[in-house]
Amino acid sequence: xxDWLAAWGRFVLxxxxxxxxxxxxxxxxxxxxxxxxxxxGLLIKQLHAxxxxxxxxxxxxxxxxxxxxGLQGYSNLVxxxxxxxxxxxxxLSLIRELGPVLTALLYAGRAGSALTAEIGxxxxxxxxxxxxxxxxxxxxxxxxxxxLAGFIAMPLLTGIFTAVGILGGYLVAVVQLGVDGxxxxxxxxxxxxxxxxxxxxxxxxxxxxxxxxxxxxxFQGYQAAPTSEGVSLATTRTVxxxxxxxxxxxxxxxxxxxxxx
Amino acid sequence: MSVITTRPGAAxxxxxxxxxxxxxxxxRGEHRIFRDVDLSIPRGKVTxxxxxxxxxxxxxxxxxxxxxxxxxxxxxxxxxxxNELGRKDLYQLRKRMGVLFxxxxxxxxxxxxxxxxxxxxxxxxxxxxxxRTLVLMKLEAVGLRGARALMPSQLSGGMSRRVALARAIAxxxxxxxxxxxxxxxxxxxxxxxxxxxxxxxxxxGLTSIIVSHDVKETATIADYLxxxxxxxxxxxGTPEELSHSTSPWVDQFIHALPDGPMSFHYAAPPYEADLLxxxxx
Numbered sequence: 033x034x035d036w037l038a039a040w041g042r043f044v045l046x047x048x049x050x051x052x053x054x055x056x057x058x059x060x061x062x063x064x065x066x067x068x069x070x071x072x073g074l075l076i077k078q079l080h081a082x083x084x085x086x087x088x089x090x091x092x093x094x095x096x097x098x099x100x101x102g103l104q105g106y107s108n109l110v111x112x113x114x115x116x117x118x119x120x121x122x123x124l125s126l127i128r129e130l131g132p133v134l135t136a137l138l139y140a141g142r143a144g145s146a147l148t149a150e151i152g153x154x155x156x157x158x159x160x161x162x163x164x165x166x167x168x169x170x171x172x173x174x175x176x177x178x179x180l181a182g183f184i185a186m187p188l189l190t191g192i193f194t195a196v197g198i199l200g201g202y203l204v205a206v207v208q209l210g211v212d213g214x215x216x217x218x219x220x221x222x223x224x225x226x227x228x229x230x231x232x233x234x235x236x237x238x239x240x241x242x243x244x245x246x247x248x249x250x251f252q253g254y255q256a257a258p259t260s261e262g263v264s265l266a267t268t269r270t271v272x273x274x275x276x277x278x279x280x281x282x283x284x285x286x287x288x289x290x291x292x293x
Numbered sequence: 294m295s296v297i298t299t300r301p302g303a304a305x306x307x308x309x310x311x312x313x314x315x316x317x318x319x320x321r322g323e324h325r326i327f328r329d330v331d332l333s334i335p336r337g338k339v340t341x342x343x344x345x346x347x348x349x350x351x352x353x354x355x356x357x358x359x360x361x362x363x364x365x366x367x368x369x370x371x372x373x374x375x376n377e378l379g380r381k382d383l384y385q386l387r388k389r390m391g392v393l394f395x396x397x398x399x400x401x402x403x404x405x406x407x408x409x410x411x412x413x414x415x416x417x418x419x420x421x422x423x424x425r426t427l428v429l430m431k432l433e434a435v436g437l438r439g440a441r442a443l444m445p446s447q448l449s450g451g452m453s454r455r456v457a458l459a460r461a462i463a464x465x466x467x468x469x470x471x472x473x474x475x476x477x478x479x480x481x482x483x484x485x486x487x488x489x490x491x492x493x494x495x496x497x498g499l500t501s502i503i504v505s506h507d508v509k510e511t512a513t514i515a516d517y518l519x520x521x522x523x524x525x526x527x528x529x530g531t532p533e534e535l536s537h538s539t540s541p542w543v544d545q546f547i548h549a550l551p552d553g554p555m556s557f558h559y560a561a562p563p564y565e566a567d568l569l570x571x572x573x574x
Contacts, residue, residue, distance in 0.1 A: 157396055157398060157401070158394045158395075158396050158398035159398050159399075159400055159401070161360065161394070161398065162392065162394055162398035162457075164360065164387075165358055165360070165387055165390065165392040166387065166388075166411070166412045166415070166460075167384040167385070167387040167388045167415075167416065168411075168412070168415050168416075169384070173415070
């Protein structure tokens with residue numbers, strides 16, 4: 033019993049210490065954001081690497097998710113003669129939940145893991161140490177530009193995912209299954225609200241997910257053991273931790289934004 | 294080179310030292326790496342710190358560069374105590390130091406040219422045409438002006454180290470720290486690096502500190518040698534003085550003898566007891 037308690041104690045202490053290190057790491061990154069005024073080029077380069085290069089997976093996934101929503105929605109609503117509401121179902125599902133959450137999960141798999149591996153390997157190959165020995169702060173030169181680029185890219189990718197998803201739903205529902213196009217867009221326009229749905233879902237949720245996903249990815253890379261096993265473990269942790277954090281955070285944010293209690 | 298001995302058994306204090314280490318102690322966990330170490334690095338010379346693998350030679354470079362802080366003692370570079378500096382002042386001091394890492398540590402997403410230009414772009418406001426001229430001069434000094442467009446993945450190990458050397462001298466530092474510059478090099482690359490280190494030191498008026506266990510190559514270019522083992526300086530002097538040393542440490546290291554004061558075996562319980570009674574790995 034005492035061994036079990038001691039093991040739990042060690043686990044909690046280690047977890048708290050890790051949380052403390054991660055918080056200090058985030059503060060250092062936020063402090064380094066001043067780079068933006070002197071080196072905007074660093075941000076643009078990372079926006080391309082993190083945001084633009086993530087577009088293919090976001091576009092393809094968004095299209096298929098929207099098409100599946102259109103099919104599933106139609107097969108259920110048709111029994112009640114409510115297919116005119118299909119546009120609303122597709123749009124609200126994507127804007128409130130699927131857009132931000134799936135974009136964040138895809139981002140963790142594509143860009144988050146790449147960030148962790150890149151930073152971890154930079155440490156393992158002494159590139160970060162050599163930068164420090166050249167009196168160049170890696171938080172300013174390497175970490176903060178990636179963090180800010182990821183934070184900006186996430187809401188944009190979410191918006192694109194959602195828009196393409198709605199287009200996919202339209203293609204299946206209206207073009208393929210013959211739902212009336214006027215009802216599809218008209219119902220959507222009437223039910224989807226700019227602040228309550230789009231601002232909360234696409235912008236606020238995805239900004240929160242962007243902060244968490246990039247924070248985890250960069251922290252895991254920065255503290256990865258300088259071995260192939262260490263980098264591999266850190267990359268795995270990034271995907272797992274980000275996925276769990278995004279899903280947990282999504283519940284909290286949904287409860288705050290759309291909850292009835 | 295005149296030398297002043299500070300206390301019995303202590304390493305000498307050269308009359309014009311760039312780096313002075315006094316009463317240095319450093320541990321990693323339970324493992325004590327340095328115990329009350331004294332040494333000084335003469336300005337304008339090539340000084341080698343030698344010893345078997347795992348004796349803390351690279352750790353000593355990290356301590357001099359301020360990457361880690363000692364448990365006790367003082368490390369002064371050009372009269373400035375490195376281990377008491379804040380981050381900003383440490384970075385100011387590092388602009389006057391160059392480091393050649395064992396792996397080269399080139400930035401893999403930048404070309405050879407951009408790697409050498411990196412410190413110039415970060416720390417100066419020079420025009421691109423001026424940076425181009427300086428980078429080509431540094432690359433010419435290491436014989437790789439023609440390789441400027443290559444990426445690090447296209448370079449051999451020896452070439453990588455020469456590019457890293459060009460990058461290390463880009464800001465015309467007062468001192469360069471070399472971490473095992475000859476490790477894993479073929480004889481030709483090694484010979485090129487040996488000559489390059491000596492030539493650059495004399496031509497640019499640098500102070501060079503080489504950490505190495507390659508006795509022959511290092512002794513040919515070093516003006517002064519320190520031999521460290523078991524957390525202490527076991528001997529020091531010019532290559533000529535050490536070649537006549539009667540110290541068993543020097544004898545074992547210089548002649549690569551398996552037995553001597555430096556034990557072949559890592560500290561362990563008695564062999565018999567370990568075989569007969571032990572159960573865990």
